[in-house]
Amino acid sequence: MKDLRLERDVxxxxxxxxxxxxxxxxxxxxxxxxxxxxxxxxxxxxxxxPSGCGKSTFxxxxxxxxxxxxxxKVQGKITLEGEDIYDPRVDPVQLRAKIxxxxxxxxxxxKSIYDNVAYGPKIHGLTRNKAxxxxxxxxxxxxxxxxxxxxxxxxxxxTGLSGGQQQRLCIARAIATSxxxxxMDEPCSAxxxxxxxxxxxxxxxxxxxxxxxxxxxxxxxxxxxxxxxxFFHLGHLVEYGETGTIxxxxxxxxxxxxxxxxxx
Amino acid sequence: xxxxxxxxxxxxxxxxxxxxxxxxxGGLVEAAIxxxxxxxxxxxxxxxxxxxxxxxxxxxxxxxxxxxCIRLIALRAPAASDLRTVMTVMKIAASLERCGDYxxxxxxxxxxxxxxxxxxxxxxxxxxxxxxxxLLLKDALDAFIARDVDLAQSVRLQDRxxxxxxTALFREFLTHMLEDPRNITxxxxxxxxxxxxxxxxxxxxxxxxxxxxxxxxxxxADPRPKSESVIAGDI
Numbered sequence: 001m002k003d004l005r006l007e008r009d010v011x012x013x014x015x016x017x018x019x020x021x022x023x024x025x026x027x028x029x030x031x032x033x034x035x036x037x038x039x040x041x042x043x044x045x046x047x048x049x050p051s052g053c054g055k056s057t058f059x060x061x062x063x064x065x066x067x068x069x070x071x072x073k074v075q076g077k078i079t080l081e082g083e084d085i086y087d088p089r090v091d092p093v094q095l096r097a098k099i100x101x102x103x104x105x106x107x108x109x110x111k112s113i114y115d116n117v118a119y120g121p122k123i124h125g126l127t128r129n130k131a132x133x134x135x136x137x138x139x140x141x142x143x144x145x146x147x148x149x150x151x152x153x154x155x156x157x158x159t160g161l162s163g164g165q166q167q168r169l170c171i172a173r174a175i176a177t178s179x180x181x182x183x184m185d186e187p188c189s190a191x192x193x194x195x196x197x198x199x200x201x202x203x204x205x206x207x208x209x210x211x212x213x214x215x216x217x218x219x220x221x222x223x224x225x226x227x228x229x230x231f232f233h234l235g236h237l238v239e240y241g242e243t244g245t246i247x248x249x250x251x252x253x254x255x256x257x258x259x260x261x262x263x264x
Numbered sequence: 265x266x267x268x269x270x271x272x273x274x275x276x277x278x279x280x281x282x283x284x285x286x287x288x289x290g291g292l293v294e295a296a297i298x299x300x301x302x303x304x305x306x307x308x309x310x311x312x313x314x315x316x317x318x319x320x321x322x323x324x325x326x327x328x329x330x331x332x333c334i335r336l337i338a339l340r341a342p343a344a345s346d347l348r349t350v351m352t353v354m355k356i357a358a359s360l361e362r363c364g365d366y367x368x369x370x371x372x373x374x375x376x377x378x379x380x381x382x383x384x385x386x387x388x389x390x391x392x393x394x395x396x397x398x399l400l401l402k403d404a405l406d407a408f409i410a411r412d413v414d415l416a417q418s419v420r421l422q423d424r425x426x427x428x429x430x431t432a433l434f435r436e437f438l439t440h441m442l443e444d445p446r447n448i449t450x451x452x453x454x455x456x457x458x459x460x461x462x463x464x465x466x467x468x469x470x471x472x473x474x475x476x477x478x479x480x481x482x483x484x485a486d487p488r489p490k491s492e493s494v495i496a497g498d499i
């Protein structure tokens with residue numbers, strides 16, 4: 001029998017992002033404590049852990065979203081392909097074009113479906129003319145598995161789509177700037193199971209081109225979509241490893257307690 | 265092993281429920297093996313019949329274990345040690361069901377043998393072997409309850425004794441058959457009985473290995489010591 005797993009076995013062992021000794025403080029609150037992690041290229045990495053464990057905080061460090069929080073202080077080193085992303089010469093806006101983000105609640109711009117996707121390429125000057133832009137919009141909507149549903153109403157407002165469609169529109173928007181890494185902060189928690197399955201399928205497809213990092217409260221989702229799982233607890237990265245191993249035989253008792261639904 | 269309670273207490277009840285079923289199966293199988301061996305030695309056909317009929321209850325329990333494990337997987341999506349517990353429970357139930365079949369076979373053969381003349385010493389040796397294997401099975405299940413890796417390891421090692429008892433009996437029966445061809449039918453039955461009891465020992469070993477997997481997440485890597493095998497050339 002044909003092994004279907006091989007078709008999408010695009011895992012590499014190349015590090016895309018390397019984080020070393022990352023500490024985050026919100027005022028006096030030490031939210032993230034000494035996190036070291038390597039995010040692999042062309043791999044889905046899931047961050048799991050109870051609320052307030054630091055997983056979203058860490059995700060937001062990866063594209064400097066914490067810069068926008070006045071009280072947040074980030075220490076340590078995070079590199080994207082060897083380049084320090086906290087180097088003063090790095091423009092956070094350019095960085096976020098390379099490291100895209102999708103949020104928990106679908107947040108399309110109050111613009112047309114077309115403009116939602118075209119916005120990034122336009123402001124970053126990634127296309128030379130309308131024809132090229134059209135092409136980018138179509139290919140991103142196709143990659144986000146939304147093209148067939150919206151191709152006849154590209155001028156309609158993005159906010160008029162269903163929740164699941166809006167979230168896929170946000171994914172199309174995030175990948176329109178050809179990012180290298182896609183960060184997703186609970187991208188399915190506002191979606192129904194069918195839309196969730198569609199987004200999960202999309203994540204698995206996107207993995208052939210991007211490194212995807214997903215924060216999720218659903219352990220089953222982490223198990224379904226990721227190849228690597230990191231478990232955060234009280235600001236510490238407790239355990240990081242191959243998803244199958246984490247869910248069958250975790251090393252740390254705290255990981256075990258959390259994934260089996262015990263009080264940890 | 266994690267012994268904390270789940271946040272969902274119904275999950276704990278479900279997990280404890282399937283484990284209790286498997287232990288009940290274990291109790292029935294231990295009794296069936298011991299009763300069948302007694303029936304053979306005392307030529308007690310009523311007891312043998314009771315063992316034969318009792319196997320249906322063991323089979324029914326296995327079905328119940330499987331149904332509840334499937335339900336547990338579907339509804340609770342167990343992970344890590346919980347998942348290993350469910351898988352182990354299913355494998356132990358399958359092993360016990362086979363052991364129940366061997367006990368039933370022993371009972372059926374003892375009914376046939378009770379119509380034949382006795383083979384000197386054989387029934388006693390079979391009963392001793394059956395008692396030994398019953399203790400092994402009990403140890404394997406105790407190791408399961410306590411998630412006791414050391415006890416499970418000792419079961420793996422002790423299975424060698426059962427194998428040696430089988431080899432000795434095999435030679436004894438062969439000698440009887442060579443001495444007098446009229447012994448052949450009885451000795452063939454006795455040999456199958458000994459072989460089946462030896463297989464119960466193998467299942468006890470399988471259970472012990474599952475317990476090691478359950479407790480550590482890994483099957484034992486070291487091959488267990490094998491005793492000499494029975495091949496015609498040895499005799």
